[in-house]
Amino acid sequence: MTEAKKPVKKPRGKARLIEGRCIACGARCESSCPVNAVSMNDAGEPLVLDDKCIGCVKCVKVCPAQALEMFFTPEEQRILDELAKSAQVEVEEEDPEAKALAAKLAAYRGVWVFVEQTEGEPARVSWELMGKGRELADAIGTELVAIVLGDQVESLCREAFAYGADQAILVDAPVFRHYRTEAYLKALCHLIDGRKPEIILMGATGLGRDLAGAVATVVGTGLTADCTGLAVDDKRNLMQTRPAFGGNIMATIMCDKFRPQMSTVRPHVMPLPERREGASGEIVRVECPVEERDILTKVLEIVKDQKGKDHVDVAGAEFIISGGRGMMGPDNFAILKELADELGGVVGASRSAVDAGWMPHDRQVGQTGKTVRPKIYIACGISGAIQHLVGMQESDLIIAINRDKDAPIFEVAHYGIVGDLFQIVPELIEGIRELKKA
Numbered sequence: 001m002t003e004a005k006k007p008v009k010k011p012r013g014k015a016r017l018i019e020g021r022c023i024a025c026g027a028r029c030e031s032s033c034p035v036n037a038v039s040m041n042d043a044g045e046p047l048v049l050d051d052k053c054i055g056c057v058k059c060v061k062v063c064p065a066q067a068l069e070m071f072f073t074p075e076e077q078r079i080l081d082e083l084a085k086s087a088q089v090e091v092e093e094e095d096p097e098a099k100a101l102a103a104k105l106a107a108y109r110g111v112w113v114f115v116e117q118t119e120g121e122p123a124r125v126s127w128e129l130m131g132k133g134r135e136l137a138d139a140i141g142t143e144l145v146a147i148v149l150g151d152q153v154e155s156l157c158r159e160a161f162a163y164g165a166d167q168a169i170l171v172d173a174p175v176f177r178h179y180r181t182e183a184y185l186k187a188l189c190h191l192i193d194g195r196k197p198e199i200i201l202m203g204a205t206g207l208g209r210d211l212a213g214a215v216a217t218v219v220g221t222g223l224t225a226d227c228t229g230l231a232v233d234d235k236r237n238l239m240q241t242r243p244a245f246g247g248n249i250m251a252t253i254m255c256d257k258f259r260p261q262m263s264t265v266r267p268h269v270m271p272l273p274e275r276r277e278g279a280s281g282e283i284v285r286v287e288c289p290v291e292e293r294d295i296l297t298k299v300l301e302i303v304k305d306q307k308g309k310d311h312v313d314v315a316g317a318e319f320i321i322s323g324g325r326g327m328m329g330p331d332n333f334a335i336l337k338e339l340a341d342e343l344g345g346v347v348g349a350s351r352s353a354v355d356a357g358w359m360p361h362d363r364q365v366g367q368t369g370k371t372v373r374p375k376i377y378i379a380c381g382i383s384g385a386i387q388h389l390v391g392m393q394e395s396d397l398i399i400a401i402n403r404d405k406d407a408p409i410f411e412v413a414h415y416g417i418v419g420d421l422f423q424i425v426p427e428l429i430e431g432i433r434e435l436k437k438a
């Protein structure tokens with residue numbers, strides 16, 4: 001008879017910083033720590049408190065510079081070596097909390113995209129999100145579901161299939177004819193309660209921002225607004241990237257203890273996926289317990305936004321010629337308008353130009369302006385501050401004109417022209433006119 005081997009507890013070790021490796025990425029290790037064992041010093045480097053660290057390895061995994069490692073005492077190292085040598089039974093420390101959390105999270109499955117519509121007209125951002133949703137759903141092996149709420153909006157389900165959805169959940173009733181927070185909130189929370197999605201994406205439009213915040217509050221989960229990047233890690237956590245601290249860093253935010261994981265994304269941030277003509281999927285009609293008499297808000301009249309004849313849709317334009325502080329004054333924007341007219345485009349601006357009163361705010365491109373994704377973006381006299389770049393760096397082709405060869409705009413530009421814009425822009429206009437004549 002062989003003697004049963006005594007179970008040995010596998011040491012977890014403690015995290016520690018490898019001297020000189022930290023790149024001060026913005027405290028990703030600190031925010032990943034579940035027990036607040038990591039704090040940051042003035043240089044932006046982590047200090048790990050040994051008495052708090054539980055050896056969960058989260059900070060080590062999240063570090064983009066591999067600047068953290070696990071450290072074991074000589075005794076712990078001896079046990080690890082023995083475990084490796086012998087076939088001894090190793091016992092992971094039982095963590096009932098972690099087990100319960102894992103079971104709670106596992107109950108949530110599926111990526112949902114909320115299909116925003118106004119009087120049956122879908123918002124383009126919903127289809128842009130369908131493309132990203134497809135990518136996320138494929139990465140974690142789950143289905144992509146379109147959430148269609150409205151009155152007589154079944155056709156949007158078929159449109160959602162064309163943009164990549166596997167299934168559409170349709171809530172179709174007169175009470176949802178016009179968007180009202182209460183009605184849509186109740187319906188969406190009812191769906192989440194019953195069907196438990198793991199990810200919900202919404203457009204960062206006026207409607208989307210209003211609804212997403214309300215839903216996240218009621219279901220008790222996290223919401224990351226205005227994401228510019230979305231991906232999933234090996235634990236099905238949504239890595240939500242967005243500018244933080246005034247746009248000075250890009251922060252990756254995770255909601256690893258709650259579900260669903262909710263994000264909003266501004267229009268034009270994600271590319272529009274190709275339409276798959278004739279694609280089909282399953283439409284699931286759901287009745288939601290929302291009655292007109294329960295809704296306090298009543299829509300008496302719809303007053304359409306009266307956009308003046310001078311209104312320019314910078315966000316939707318295919319060619320944008322933007323001017324910055326280098327334009328030196330409002331009148332000089334006339335040469336950009338001339339160039340824009342030749343290309344069939346519109347004139348945009350940096351915040352400096354807008355703050356100076358040279359251009360209206362609806363032309364501003366960037367973090368606090370519009371996010372654009374034109375075919376061609378020409379930046380004239382714009383230095384390329386990060387807050388400007390986050391709004392235009394996904395353009396198909398970027399041309400920068402700046403007299404400073406070291407201007408950061410050249411780092412994202414496909415073509416850079418170093419020189420005086422007042423000489424170069426008129427030459428460009430002339431060149432285009434000659435080409436057209438030819």
Ligand SMILES: Cc1cc2nc3c(=O)[nH]c(=O)nc-3n(C[C@H](O)[C@H](O)[C@H](O)COP(=O)(O)OP(=O)(O)OC[C@H]3O[C@@H](n4cnc5c(N)ncnc54)[C@H](O)[C@@H]3O)c2cc1C
Binds near residue numbers: 383
């Ligand atoms: C919270 C926050 C949000 C922000 N949001 C935005 C935003 O949405 N959008 C945005 O744009 N900014 C935003 N900013 C401001 C941003 O940080 C920059 O200050 C701004 O983008 C700079 O504008 P600019 O490039 O026009 O001006 P500058 O940085 O002053 O650059 C002017 C450039 O023009 C060049 N130049 C001058 N004369 C000529 C010439 N004759 N020919 C060629 N080149 C010339 C110069 O070399 C210089 O590079 C934000 C800032 C903060 C803090």
